[in-house]
Amino acid sequence: EVQLVESGGDLVRPGGSLRLSCAASGFTFKDAWMSWVRLVPGKGLEWIGRIKREVDGATVDYAVPVKGRFTISRDDSKNTLYLQINSLRTEDTGVYYCTTDIGVHWGRGTLVTVSS
Amino acid sequence: DIVMTQTPLSSPVTLGQPASISCRSSQTLVDSDGNTYLSWLQQRPGQPPRLLIYKISNRFSGVPDRFSGSGAGTDFTLEISRVEAEDVGIYYCMQATHFPPSFGQGTTLDIK
Numbered sequence: 001e002v003q004l005v006e007s008g009g010d011l012v013r014p015g016g017s018l019r020l021s022c023a024a025s026g027f028t029f030k031d032a033w034m035s036w037v038r039l040v041p042g043k044g045l046e047w048i049g050r051i052k053r054e055v056d057g058a059t060v061d062y063a064v065p066v067k068g069r070f071t072i073s074r075d076d077s078k079n080t081l082y083l084q085i086n087s088l089r090t091e092d093t094g095v096y097y098c099t100t101d102i103g104v105h106w107g108r109g110t111l112v113t114v115s116s
Numbered sequence: 117d118i119v120m121t122q123t124p125l126s127s128p129v130t131l132g133q134p135a136s137i138s139c140r141s142s143q144t145l146v147d148s149d150g151n152t153y154l155s156w157l158q159q160r161p162g163q164p165p166r167l168l169i170y171k172i173s174n175r176f177s178g179v180p181d182r183f184s185g186s187g188a189g190t191d192f193t194l195e196i197s198r199v200e201a202e203d204v205g206i207y208y209c210m211q212a213t214h215f216p217p218s219f220g221q222g223t224t225l226d227i228k
Binding site: 035037039044045046047061063064097102103104105106107108109 | 155157163164165166167170176208210212215216217218219220221222
């Protein structure tokens with residue numbers, strides 16, 4: 001059974017940073033393209049970005065609104081996906097999900113709240 | 117970016133009756149490989165999203181056959197043949213043909 005478990009969400013002040021993690025199991029993680037998607041209150045689901053598998057160059061693509069502030073990475077030896085978020089803004093508040101490919105399997109999400 | 121527009125935004129339904137949600141994209145979702153990467157997701161209260169339908173009409177593993185998807189090009193429909201209590205939630209269409217992937221604004225399905 002595919003399992004994705006996100007962690008690292010927290011209450012942070014504007015301008016702060018967070019690193020989210022997604023621990024994967026139940027499938028061959030190194031062979032999977034992985035994405036981050038967030039659910040923003042009042043706005044719905046937003047795709048953040050995707051990282052390809054190592055054999056495809058581990059290329060990362062980002063949505064324009066987060067480019068330059070968000071960094072997606074992976075550690076295939078730990079079956080873990082990461083999302084580094086810098087210069088947090090109030091509009092980054094939401095639940096952050098990792099998914100296999102683009103929206104096939106989903107984790108339960110981790111809540112990020114940005115507030116002063 | 118591709119804009120995905122769902123109608124209605126809210127759908128009160130009677131248990132046992134059918135329900136239908138429409139999704140329209142701002143451009144055709146037919147990919148150069150001939151596939152149409154249009155999916156439907158369900159998000160029950162307190163739960164993460166769950167894939168129901170992929171490539172317009174293919175039910176994902178474990179999805180009941182009362183859910184069906186149809187459409188082509190820019191117009192797509194999710195139908196529930198007989199609504200059950202567990203179907204309450206928010207439904208999203210999603211396109212992955214064009215970069216970046218994008219979602220509809222969501223349709224809330226609740227029971228009358």
